[in-house]
Amino acid sequence: MTFSAPASSISIHWIRRDMRMEDNRTLLSAMQTNKPVLVAFIFDQNILSQLDNPEDRRVTFIHQELAKLQQQLEKFGSTLHVGYGEPEAVWRQWLRDFEQAGIHIDSVHVGRDYEPYAQTRDRALASLFEQHGIGFKGVKDHVIFEKSQVTKDDGLPYTVFTPYSKKWRKALTPHDYAAADSLDRCSKQTLVQRDHLSTGALPTLASMGFRPVERAHEWIPDKTIQRQILKSYGDKRDFPAVAGTSRLSLHLRFGTVSIREALRAGLQHSEKWTTELIWRDFYQSIIYHFPHSATDSFRPAYDAIPWDNNEAHFAAWCEGRTGYPLVDAGMRELVQTGFMHNRVRMVVASFLCKHLLTDWRWGERFFARHLLDFDLASNAGGWQWAAGSGCDAAPYFRVFNPTAQFDKFDKDKAYVRKWVPEYGTSQYPEPIVDHATARIRAIETYKSVLKPV
Template sequence: MINIVWLRRDLRFTDNTALNKALKTGKEILVLFIFDTNILDELAKDDARVTFIHRQLTKLDKELKEMNSGLLVKTGEPLKVWQDLIKEFEIGEVHFNRDYEPYATERDDQVQQLLQKNGISVFSHKDQVIFEPHEVLKGDGTPYTVFTPFKNKWLEHFEAQQIKVEEKFATDSFASIDSSVPTLEEIGFQKSDIEVQDYDLSVVKNYSDTRNFPAIHGTSNLSVHLRFGTVSIRQIVQQVYKQSPDFLSELVWREFFMQILFHFPRVVNENFRAKYNGIQWRNNEKEFEHWCKGETGYPIVDAGMRELNKTGYMHNRVRMITASFLCKHLLIDWRWGEAYFAKKLLDFELSSNNGNWQWAAGTGCDAAPYFRVFNPTEQVKKFDKEMHYIKKWVPEFQELSYSAPMVDHKMARNRALETYKKGIADN
């Protein structure tokens, strides 16, 4: 009889809760990963995230091979894969780390029911967060919808507990299986030209001073690693907690948006604040295309979009500027921008992407007020004064070939304010 550890967005062996709990049972462990076709079928064939996952799985397989085992990798719909696994192996227990997104919770419920029906014990564990959605609540047991009180309560809980990071595990507990990780081509993909950078925590000590300047190496590239769990959130928080309150704050934002999505799953498709449902978006497809390609005539917006298209990454400050431009200057529905980012961002995380887009549009739970409209020209003066970032991504911005601004800032700002005002009044 074997116990299975099902990896999903926790692609590591160090400080992996499900793995550590399974190892403590003393039974033989089989480590499993499923390429979920429900997700894969939506992606481009050279999706950089699939290349990254594949590379990480290959590393994990190599580690297991050194312990006379291997990683079992399957492709298909998870429920169907599990039906086959039940026939193939005598399974005692299944361990996995919890995921809080709507699709994931539904998938996990179905798999759990199937396993339990077949007499298999199922154990799910907290791993990708410091606090789960039900752990940081108001006094009356309802979820927070404003960040600052959530953060204060989060810190209060955090200071009252000890974080434990488990580094080591036994090496003779893994089942010996003859397996190999399928190639990218075998799962229907090809290698992406986009490389995921390693994360770098050396920036943390100066983070407050450098975080807003896209030309400076001032951000950590950590988000993609947290997204796929190639590093433990507990390890990271332990390292940065005393060094930078601002950096820690970003990690708390991540959990804030996760609990918003968990408690209010309607935000995937709806405005968090219903009073904004009356906004008449212009949704001009040609203008949207110019925005996607980085051809708006506003260098900072174009730089951000080109960086995203080329690298799968965009600096946080510039994410705010490009999102604000789409929603306020062009009056294009935040859902269009959110879907484009979801397709392109290496660190795409449904909760954060949704929360940040609704923040920029003014429709979210803890949103920028709708009358705050970023002026892209002023943003350049503040955050890319020497134009190093712009020169890197929009080298032609001073040439005649560079497109004129597609919309006048003052006109667009007034139009946005009028449209929002009217939308609120009509609703």
């Protein structure tokens, strides 16, 4: 990369979980330095190397969204500056390039990320930038409230959702969800101009070891916040055969939709839906304050559970052939589309931990591999809720009955018939475990290592 730029001092907006230009507080922060802004992205090899499927849908999604951003930036005469590698190595290279070109980086602006890996990465980069005299500014963009903004009166983080959500609602002011005018401020004057730098094109997926996943329009949900869905959310959200939820999780995960835009719609149309956005903040706060909960039980006593971890049972669960129709439909939907309805996520997770007595981490990793909206905080939170080991979890003796859940939430069997076409025929397997026996085994096993509640 070289510059022939007149701009001698620039600011950089390094995109991570905020892949959009509109209502973006990080981009706005970079613009407020009054230096020309360069928008940058790094394909992080530390993350990509953990993806074992060359047709990982999320990589295709990110690539497509970056191409759109690049087009958007080009309309202002700018472009997206893209790297591929380990972030620290990429930044070291970039710093050398900029220095050689006589360009001073005033500051790098990032949306704060609360996951353990991101925290470690950003700490290392903060010290690198400091050595070079470059400002490193973390901005709250991904959540409404972060870190210790909503805490108990004694300043400690909440570990129970209901009081957290009450305090969250009490603390909320219009400023917290006001739209940032980042896109309105974009112009040839505020963005670094493309003519002034020769920067690499967006790397191809193939060059990073991935292949594009076709028919993206079939599996990438619409970004539009459907007001009609929000209005009937309270009544329809639990029925997987119905289009009753927003399907925004992928976009909120990568910031292709602003959380503040989502909240503005929620406040207008649905209290219940707003509560789900608060759950999202809650889990981000939990992972920030209790990073061990990403991999270990939030309640350490649960790490003593003698899991059965039967590999044949786990394979049946992964492949959707447990003989429990709602579980099988959910698992097949997940593997085929990258999505699973929340009600079904709860049922399949409970089934794995309780009926099959399998370590929640096995399920959590399987979801991590397949979910388009995979987000460590919400995923570990959801799994630990189901396993009973989480901060605000289902009690261990509460064991969902997967048949009763099927009867209640997929009464006319439309969801199951869609994903399990052989349901009701001799091709469909018998249940791999008996519900009543498995339930008692789960409760007894949990009880053997936990103090009575």
